[in-house]
Amino acid sequence: MDSPTPSGTAIANPRSAAPLASPGETRKIIAEFQDVERHYQMGSTTVKALDGVSIRIHEGEYVAIMGRSGSGKSTLLNLMGCLDRPTGGEYVLGETPVSQLDDDDLSEVRGKTIGFIFQSFNLIPQLTVLENLEVPLFYQGRVGIESRQKAEVLAKRVGLDGRLDHKPMELSGGQQQRVAIARALMNDPLFLLADEATGNLDSKTEGEILRILDELHDEGVTIVMVTHNPKVADRAERTIWLKDGYVEQVVFNRGQDGSPLRTPARSDAR
Ligand SMILES: Nc1ncnc2c1ncn2[C@@H]1O[C@H](COP(=O)(O)OP(=O)(O)O)[C@@H](O)[C@H]1O
Numbered sequence: 001m002d003s004p005t006p007s008g009t010a011i012a013n014p015r016s017a018a019p020l021a022s023p024g025e026t027r028k029i030i031a032e033f034q035d036v037e038r039h040y041q042m043g044s045t046t047v048k049a050l051d052g053v054s055i056r057i058h059e060g061e062y063v064a065i066m067g068r069s070g071s072g073k074s075t076l077l078n079l080m081g082c083l084d085r086p087t088g089g090e091y092v093l094g095e096t097p098v099s100q101l102d103d104d105d106l107s108e109v110r111g112k113t114i115g116f117i118f119q120s121f122n123l124i125p126q127l128t129v130l131e132n133l134e135v136p137l138f139y140q141g142r143v144g145i146e147s148r149q150k151a152e153v154l155a156k157r158v159g160l161d162g163r164l165d166h167k168p169m170e171l172s173g174g175q176q177q178r179v180a181i182a183r184a185l186m187n188d189p190l191f192l193l194a195d196e197a198t199g200n201l202d203s204k205t206e207g208e209i210l211r212i213l214d215e216l217h218d219e220g221v222t223i224v225m226v227t228h229n230p231k232v233a234d235r236a237e238r239t240i241w242l243k244d245g246y247v248e249q250v251v252f253n254r255g256q257d258g259s260p261l262r263t264p265a266r267s268d269a270r
């Protein structure tokens, strides 16, 4: 599917000079891509899924990633989420240069610092909501009374109280995505990464999920979301447009204080 033409307060950039932050940005950098490459060798051909991407994510920011199919969005999100390593450049997560980590360290960093939300929810069907929420902590040997209490608090926060004993099959799509959001928050992640998190939902349910993400963002949670939907991207502070594995353009929707930066002609999707 082709993405629409970017609009808003656009700053068009030559390939190497996309702005790294909105003017006046003062928040701490929690993740930084420094000229990141992810090349795949396919026989004699090199597929440059990412080809020199520099991005900074600031604490508490809400960033949307857009671009046509094949532009490198999932590759970028997978690298950011430590599911994969760059083949060139460096990714610094917190203080950690990720390229240097071996597989074990990479998965440890992932388990402790990343919360993922997927389009297909990725819940475990045999487990109850409570057990699904405890999965991230289970791998760290941290399941017990505390994890149960935490699951209860988070279930309530996403509007799922009273459903802890249900299996995913007994829940609607929207409810399943709420479980996935709560699960992503169980390890107090540095940020939430969402790949088309509302792509499988009807528009009413999508609105409910986006409202939860807005609330989490208001509470200080950092969110990076891949989306095809400009209405979804409108909720973000900034949209990074990818094209052929590089940052084509960065669009600032609003400032750090939430003030709109966009042209008045553009209606707000909220
Ligand atoms: N494992 C892989 N092996 C070879 N090429 C890949 C692999 N993963 C992604 N690619 C290629 O990298 C490019 C970017 O893919 P992807 O990040 O999935 O794009 P998007 O999520 O924007 O649709 C595409 O050309 C895709 O075919």
Ligand SMILES: [Mg+2]
Pocket: 073, 074, 075
């Ligand atoms: Mg993708």
